[in-house]
Amino acid sequence: MRFLLKNKIIIISSSIIILLIFTFFYFKKAVQPVQIISNPNMTNIIPTEEFISQNSTDVTGAVQILESDSSQKEFIGKQEVYSFDLVDKHEFENGDTIVGILKNRGFELSEAIALSNAINPIIPVKLIQIGDQIEIYRSEKDRTYKIILITKGARLAVIKEKGVYKADLIREPAKLNYVYREFLIDDNFYDSSIRNDIPESILNKAIELHSKNVNFSRDIRVGTESKLYFTNNQSFKKGENGKFELLYSSLSNQIINEEFFLYETMDEKKNYYDRDGVGAGGMKIISPLRKLIETSKYGMRVHPVSGEEKMHYGIDYAAELNSPIFAIADGVVDFIGVKGDFGNYIRLSHANNVKSAYAHLNKFSENLIKGSLVNQSDIIGYAGQTGLSTGVHLHYEIIVNEKRINPNKFDEEINNYFLTNEELAEFYIEREKIRNDIRQLEQKITYQ
Numbered sequence: 001m002r003f004l005l006k007n008k009i010i011i012i013s014s015s016i017i018i019l020l021i022f023t024f025f026y027f028k029k030a031v032q033p034v035q036i037i038s039n040p041n042m043t044n045i046i047p048t049e050e051f052i053s054q055n056s057t058d059v060t061g062a063v064q065i066l067e068s069d070s071s072q073k074e075f076i077g078k079q080e081v082y083s084f085d086l087v088d089k090h091e092f093e094n095g096d097t098i099v100g101i102l103k104n105r106g107f108e109l110s111e112a113i114a115l116s117n118a119i120n121p122i123i124p125v126k127l128i129q130i131g132d133q134i135e136i137y138r139s140e141k142d143r144t145y146k147i148i149l150i151t152k153g154a155r156l157a158v159i160k161e162k163g164v165y166k167a168d169l170i171r172e173p174a175k176l177n178y179v180y181r182e183f184l185i186d187d188n189f190y191d192s193s194i195r196n197d198i199p200e201s202i203l204n205k206a207i208e209l210h211s212k213n214v215n216f217s218r219d220i221r222v223g224t225e226s227k228l229y230f231t232n233n234q235s236f237k238k239g240e241n242g243k244f245e246l247l248y249s250s251l252s253n254q255i256i257n258e259e260f261f262l263y264e265t266m267d268e269k270k271n272y273y274d275r276d277g278v279g280a281g282g283m284k285i286i287s288p289l290r291k292l293i294e295t296s297k298y299g300m301r302v303h304p305v306s307g308e309e310k311m312h313y314g315i316d317y318a319a320e321l322n323s324p325i326f327a328i329a330d331g332v333v334d335f336i337g338v339k340g341d342f343g344n345y346i347r348l349s350h351a352n353n354v355k356s357a358y359a360h361l362n363k364f365s366e367n368l369i370k371g372s373l374v375n376q377s378d379i380i381g382y383a384g385q386t387g388l389s390t391g392v393h394l395h396y397e398i399i400v401n402e403k404r405i406n407p408n409k410f411d412e413e414i415n416n417y418f419l420t421n422e423e424l425a426e427f428y429i430e431r432e433k434i435r436n437d438i439r440q441l442e443q444k445i446t447y448q
């Protein structure tokens with residue numbers, strides 16, 4: 001997050017600097033400007049010959065198309081597509097006014113004046129020079145107009161929003177190259193990535209994401225496939241912070257199959273999510289019982305049997321004899337058997353250094369032994385009152401980094417975040433977009 005903030009600051013401050021430069025050039029260049037006025041009743045000042053010859057335009061259309069790279073494994077080529085069609089274009093000549101130009105093209109006088117007035121606070125219309133251009137676009141969708149004013153130093157767009165004309169400087173779109181690379185790891189992830197021309201910031205990000213669930217020295221064996229999809233911002237210099245942004249990373253072999261997608265939420269927070277919309281390093285858990293009725297909280301309490309004041313490191317839930325108990329997440333059986341006052345006790349080990357424990361069970365599910373793999377929602381046992389217990393109940397614990405935490409505060413404790421409802425639906429759309437991009441790029445890859 002700090003990194004993003006820093007980036008924002010860089011973008012904002014560079015925008016301010018660019019604006020200042022524009023302003024400077026305006027006032028410097030406009031020594032003898034053609035006076036182009038928004039009020040059609042005012043007379044125009046005729047510019048000198050000398051001034052006219054000084055001016056030329058070098059600004060072309062506003063649609064940005066990025067060129068592609070010749071490298072076989074690298075594919076670039078996203079297009080910025082306008083939803084507006086260019087319908088007319090005019091170069092300012094002697095005596096032109098914005099109002100006049102628009103009126104000649106069928107705009108109502110009041111519309112033309114409103115447009116001109118919207119431009120004036122940002123680029124004073126009297127500073128518009130001969131050779132500056134005006135482009136008229138019409139929306140494919142609702143037939144509204146967009147005006148783009150192109151001067152020597154700036155571009156300005158005027159659009160109608162809720163009946164009001166609004167003008168804004170057009171910022172040059174970031175020149176992004178989209179880069180996709182896939183490779184098989186032939187020794188370790190770091191060296192293989194470097195050999196495949198993965199920028200260091202991208203591979204560090206990938207390691208950070210995957211290391212929550214993957215042990216790089218144990219799980220990443222020769223032949224593990226890595227797929228990385230990222231942007232390379234051409235407006236940044238080499239090695240500059242923020243030049244590369246990871247959009248997608250996957251690692252897969254016979255054991256692991258992990259993907260992370262960059263997604264920006266509706267409130268503009270960018271984060272990485274797995275394919276189910278769970279934040280990187282997070283975990284979506286389910287309830288250990290069908291119905292949760294808390295009978296004893298996590299925290300200090302007087303023990304119901306011993307009468308001592310003691311810390312209660314879990315939550316007790318009321319249960320009927322032999323109510324099924326579910327694995328809260330995928331995991332491995334870490335302990336199964338009798339454990340002192342806990343009676344029949346089973347503990348599962350999950351990803352992210354999370355464990356869950358279930359005590360006082362009447363019996364365990366058949367075939368479970370230490371080391372068994374369990375899937376989320378598998379029945380692992382049945383409620384009972386073995387060990388030191390006043391009645392049938394489930395004593396349930398969650399252990400994070402060897403510490404027994406309050407299960408009700410699980411999301412907070414592990415900084416868990418996941419997408420839900422509309423946000424999840426949006427994420428799925430974005431996820432498929434990224435997957436489609438990658439699918440198309442994969443087809444173009446030829447291995448030698």
Ligand SMILES: [Zn+2]
Nearest residue numbers: 314315316395
């Ligand atoms: Zn308990």
